[in-house]
Amino acid sequence: MGMSNSQARVIDPVLTSAAQGYTNSEFVGGVLFPKVPVSQRGGKILSFGKEDFMLYATGRSPGQNTKRVSFGYLGSNYTLESHSLEGQLPVETLQEGLAVPGIDLSSLTVNKTQNIIALRLEKQQADVARNAASYAAGNKITLSGTSQFSDYTASDPVGVIEAGKEAVRKKVGKRANTAIIGAAVFSALKQHPKIVDRIKYTGRDVATPELLASLFDLERVLIGDAVYADDAGAFSDVWGKDIVLAYTDIGTVAEQGKPSYGYTYQLGGYPVVEEPYFDRNSKSWIYPVTDEVAPVIAGVDAGYLIVNAVA
Secondary structure, rough: OOOOOHHHEEEEEHHHHHHHHHOOOOHHHHHHHOOEEEEOEEEEEEOOHHHHHOOOOOOOOOOOOOOOOOEEEEEEEOOOOEEEEEEEEEEHHHHHOOOOOOOHHHHHHHHHHHHHHHHHHHHHHHHOOOHHHOOOOOHEEEOOOHHHOOOOOOOOOOHHHHHHHHOOOOOOOOOOOOOEEEEHHHHHHHHHHHHHHHHHHHHOOOOOOHHHHHOOOOOOOEEOOEEOOOOOOOEEOOOOOOEEEEEEOOOOOOOOOOOOEEEEEEEOOOEEEEEEEEEOOOOOEEEEEEEEEEEEEEOHHHEEEOOOOOO
16 A cells, blocks of 8 residues: 555654744734644535524423434535645855854744745635625625725714624624724724724724724724735735624634634644755755645624725
8 A cells, every 4th residue: 555645744843833833913814714623635614503592492291202403514515725835945044044043044944934825824714704705695795985984074984893793693693703804994994083083082092903892892803914916016905905794713613503703624733844855956955834724614694794994
């Protein structure tokens, strides 16, 4: 019998730990799609229904069968995507780094490589969350004209957010507790007269994410500051001009029955760093990094999408 892919791959445990522990403070998609380890590269999405919030006839007469209820169910298929990249560390750079105490260029190379892979995941998570076609009519709104937050006279950011939270509550019994706000939207909110007026008694002149969370009565507000460049070098915001509201319970997929918005299914033990090898032609050490992930929406009714929140 031939070796499997996992048997054939030789892993560097130290650098793999560095890759797994690496995080970028600008990436926020993991809050909407917390990572859940899975043992297979494909399977069924564990979706969440409304069983926790339904009224059941629980009464039982003598001799009658006891009623049964199940929680969670297997939905559509998921397939993990494999993403690999090799970080290159020229021997000249390595030799320079060795002359400075405390600099670990191997881990730095791995982290920079992992950052590129993580940005791709952030973009994929944003694309999934911002896909209006995934939401029911009552779980999304597209703002235009005077309703956009860039109109400081007529728009009502607090009212729009509250309507979104209520829409989620009516579907899953819990109000949205998380908001991811596009960077351009955050810039407009900081200057919005209605926001400024509400925070003037806090002693703060500028609305921070923490103040917005308190104002909107949310557990957390995160700003989608990440950007990406196209092939021509033009930069765009990963989270665009949208706001994603969601009820997220950052737990494990084993906690069935919770209508949490989404998860990132990730193959157990990933990302991994294969043993580095020396490339004689480029006179460089090469560090291959691989991740296998797939962000999925587990409970779309637990989300609310605000499209084009600013002009």
